[in-house]
Amino acid sequence: MELLCPAGSLPAVKAAVDHGADAIYIGFKDATNARHFAGLNFEGKKLDKAVDYLKSRQRQLHVAINTFAHPQQHHLWFAAIDRAVEIGADVVILADIALLEYAKQRHPNLTVHLSVQASATNASAIAFYQRNFNVKRVVLPRVLSIHQVKQLSRACPDMELEVFAFGSLCVMAEGRCYLSSYLTGESPNTVGACSPASFVRWQETEQGLESRLNDILIDRYGPNETAGYPTLCKGRFDVDGHRYHALEEPTSLNTLELLPELFSANISAVKIEGRQRSPAYVAQVTQVWREAIDSYQRDPEQYAAKNQWMSQLAKLSEGSQTTLGAYHKAWQ
């Protein structure tokens, strides 16, 4: 099982590699990837250095080109695929069928993984991508229960499956959420960011600290509450007079407890979310997951998610809490 870790900067690449990642995924410094944030991602010399660091340590490089090409600007996205090939990337992670088609035609030997943004959640959708684009691996959206992951694994024996193991939790099927563009005009699919930072505003008021996105009130915090980033699906809203986290609470996904089941489902890779996170974060999460995977492989019968790992990860989580998300039926 591959441990696939995020890197938004050169120090994060080093942190991931030094703490046990088998592979790293990155994006270029433009709108061709779904973490298009200021100060993040790779180009020029830093990109070369990242590649050298990985190659000299025999780790895999995945490049995410997982937004959707704009009309009459497809050349920017096609060029990103060409660049990934030039730098010797082992894998490109794609979602747009226009890019999948281009990769197949122009770079038939390039290994292609289907991004979570493509939202392939069943065997027939996976067959579509396999038949048309020779996709080697599918990253599963965070909408499936562990039972459904196992079913899919049995139904698609020739397809590698990758799942999200830890990090920020998208409550919606990835790639199929326009909430951000509805409130701000910018969506993950077109601009590469959800709830973009440029729309965020914090304000101390008599009613408490307010977080707003494009002037829309996402949440209001009391004096003893910890304020979180106003990701729009994690705000407190009113439904018929009842105020609560109507979509999802601030929380992170953590599947350490499910590791034995992921192994038995023949999952090829576990992915850590968080290219926007600090190198220190990447180092700590990678280290815990490396230990967990090694511990399982040494002695599968005795494996248990250690309390120490769980509390370490909880500290790094949104709202300092974690969930099994959709893997666990009760969450749904």
Added chain:
Amino acid sequence: MKYALGPILYYWPNHKIEEFYHLAKASSADIIYLGETVCSKRRNMKAQDWIDLAKQLNQAGKQVAISTMALLEAPSEIRNLKKLIDNGDFIIEANDFSAIEEAHKAKLPFVCGPAINIYNAYALKVLADQGMQRWVMPVELSRDWLQKLSDECTEMGIRERFEIEVFAYGHLPLAYSARCFTAQSEGKSKDNCETCCINYPNGRRVDSQEGQPLFVLNGIQTLSGDCYDLINDQQSMQGLVDIVRISPLGEESIEHLEAFRRRTETSEPFPTPDSVNGYWHQIAGIRQQD
């Protein structure tokens, strides 16, 4: 311009569905989409019931398409999808790549629905080669985006291979989740939801703490809090859009379809006080541009 009634996105009791389509039959709608697109637990209407209803509407002179689910996870959902695809008479609206795959296997054409992510002409060419006859633009895209995309299609010589439809009225389908937000809003789990969404014929509204309508909960689907309405934007669709879609909120939506048709270049703007049209104007969907 042709006018279409989109599939009912909400869970209505059968008698309400029957009444709605009874009126739709007598309306001027050119195309009618029907079927369950949101949740496989909404089983009052079975696959065969939808197909029978499609036949009735077709006999009344309507072009009919059977819409399919957007988020399919279980093998049973794929089996139901195949049943709909094998209906023998009507084109299907695919809202997931699984439906395109199954239609391809059955050598049948399809409509690419709004829940499929297509953002450029190169992607459209892939689908046109697989049998796509009509494309419904993702709701978050604008007129400007569509114009560029349509020009790109013309340059590639594929513009004539399919029709273009725009979601022009109704609460916009914005997101799909594993979680049932309606069940959760009643303190129920999805497994024990008792299909409580049937009690909310237009979903449950989510407001900000300042009372601003943001979203509508409709089972696993999240819709826009405000109603999208491009009735006064039709002039900017000329030569660009072949079909306008009205997404039903109730029987009054059929009257609104007629109002759409009556609204011409010279007529007075139709009052749209609580509506939004931001997406079409390339701004936040929640905004209204006059």
